[in-house]
Amino acid sequence: MDSEVLADLLGVLIRNRCVNDGTPESGYEHRSVETLAEFFGETGTVFEPHPGRQSVLYRVQGSDPSAPRLMLLGHLDVVPADRTGWDHDPFGGRVHDGFVWGRGAVDMLNVTAAMAAVFNRYLSGEAPQPAGDLLFLAVADEEAGAKFGAQFLAEHHWAEIACEYVLNEVAYPAMRLTDTPVFPVNVGEKGPFWRTLESTGTPGHGSQPYGTDNALVPLARAMAGLAEAPAPVGISDEWREFVDGLGLPDEKATAWLDPERIDQVVEDLAAESMGLARFVHACTHLTVSPNVLQSGVKSNVIPEGGRAEVDFRALPGQDGSTVDDHLAKVLGADRDRIAVAPVMDHEASSSAPSGPLWEAIVDAFGRLAGSRRVVPTLTPVTTDLRFFRERGAVGYGVGWYDDRIEFPEFLGMFHGRNERVSVESLHRTYSLLDEIVEGFFARV
Numbered sequence: 001m002d003s004e005v006l007a008d009l010l011g012v013l014i015r016n017r018c019v020n021d022g023t024p025e026s027g028y029e030h031r032s033v034e035t036l037a038e039f040f041g042e043t044g045t046v047f048e049p050h051p052g053r054q055s056v057l058y059r060v061q062g063s064d065p066s067a068p069r070l071m072l073l074g075h076l077d078v079v080p081a082d083r084t085g086w087d088h089d090p091f092g093g094r095v096h097d098g099f100v101w102g103r104g105a106v107d108m109l110n111v112t113a114a115m116a117a118v119f120n121r122y123l124s125g126e127a128p129q130p131a132g133d134l135l136f137l138a139v140a141d142e143e144a145g146a147k148f149g150a151q152f153l154a155e156h157h158w159a160e161i162a163c164e165y166v167l168n169e170v171a172y173p174a175m176r177l178t179d180t181p182v183f184p185v186n187v188g189e190k191g192p193f194w195r196t197l198e199s200t201g202t203p204g205h206g207s208q209p210y211g212t213d214n215a216l217v218p219l220a221r222a223m224a225g226l227a228e229a230p231a232p233v234g235i236s237d238e239w240r241e242f243v244d245g246l247g248l249p250d251e252k253a254t255a256w257l258d259p260e261r262i263d264q265v266v267e268d269l270a271a272e273s274m275g276l277a278r279f280v281h282a283c284t285h286l287t288v289s290p291n292v293l294q295s296g297v298k299s300n301v302i303p304e305g306g307r308a309e310v311d312f313r314a315l316p317g318q319d320g321s322t323v324d325d326h327l328a329k330v331l332g333a334d335r336d337r338i339a340v341a342p343v344m345d346h347e348a349s350s351s352a353p354s355g356p357l358w359e360a361i362v363d364a365f366g367r368l369a370g371s372r373r374v375v376p377t378l379t380p381v382t383t384d385l386r387f388f389r390e391r392g393a394v395g396y397g398v399g400w401y402d403d404r405i406e407f408p409e410f411l412g413m414f415h416g417r418n419e420r421v422s423v424e425s426l427h428r429t430y431s432l433l434d435e436i437v438e439g440f441f442a443r444v
């Protein structure tokens with residue numbers, strides 16, 4: 001596969017501007033479904049639960065009906081981007097200095113494009129017929145909860161998209177915490193537990209606030225408390241496997257696995273790399289991010305209502321009760337004044353790092369990168385894999401990058417500024433996925 005063809009496909013996907021702002025009318029994924037039809041030279045099965053919110057499925061039949069099915073799963077939507085603070089147009093999708101620039105370049109249109117290129121080898125007959133079915137599914141609405149995308153398909157069209165193995169995001173670059181770089185592969189993700197908090201008060205004149213029932217005050221106290229209170233620590237099996245795989249010196253590894261010392265580890269890391277500190281903190285704590293706070297209408301009116309939104313992310317082993325216990329503790333006496341409602345409840349999910357797909361991944365790195373140091377990694381973000389793991393499928397996120405962007409900076413590009421991927425990395429991810437698909441079907 002020519003790198004230029006890959007960079008072109010990614011550029012078009014970026015320029016299609018499938019921006020998902022959380023409203024049903026955004027997204028416009030139909031544009032990229034059309035791009036894929038042009039790329040493959042044929043149309044797939046299109047699902048459209050809301051006008052414009054399209055997902056598309058393609059399939060290459062396997063030779064052995066009893067062999068497991070493998071899906072390449074990519075999302076087509078991206079989060080909004082403002083031109084401010086970017087060195088190049090976030091929707092230009094052009095190559096500058098060897099990088100394709102734009103919103104979606106790493107989350108995750110790069111992987112979606114690489115997957116399409118791998119799939120096309122099978123669809124066009126260039127690669128031999130696989131043992132089991134190979135599916136390519138490009139979905140809408142990953143960035144806003146997936147109700148027009150993977151969730152909708154899993155709930156209403158499972159028979160069509162059913163598979164035993166899935167490759168998806170997050171595709172991380174190598175980590176260099178010791179002299180030997182390791183390749184992180186996403187095997188599990190934290191569970192989003194989103195909550196709204198609502199307070200009510202009594203309106204009055206802002207000139208005489210004494211003894212009034214101001215709805216903003218308990219909510220503001222709650223937000224500050226949630227941001228500052230130490231949140232529950234969790235050392236999961238997934239975290240253990242990750243730390244074991246890093247090959248850290250014993251003393252360091254022990255500290256990284258000690259719930260009593262992990263906060264000090266995070267603090268020490270922050271002095272060197274805030275990106276890495278955030279990652280380690282998120283992988284070992286229930287995280288609590290108070291992100292929306294609305295109250296009041298005018299400078300001289302005591303507010304009668306207030307509303308806040310908080311983003312909790314639970315580790316494997318934590319659940320809704322971990323979240324609600326923590327919330328109750330922080331709210332304290334304000335519990336009676338604030339109504340809490342769930343918006344989203346998803347427990348963490350993971351797949352064991354074993355079996356034919358895992359082995360194919362390790363082999364592919366060994367063959368292409370010359371190292372089998374693959375580390376099962378927990379990701380703090382939510383992906384579409386949860387809908388597949390819930391239905392028994394094994395799912396991982398994997399990619400392969402050159403060294404031009406290090407792991408901590410890479411994490412900052414997700415939903416951030418100057419999102420970009422080198423053309424070389426795009427081609428590497430394509431080669432790796434191609435090798436994995438071939439290796440997987442050779443094993444099953």
Ligand SMILES: [Zn+2]
Nearest residue numbers: 107108142169
């Ligand atoms: Zn993504």
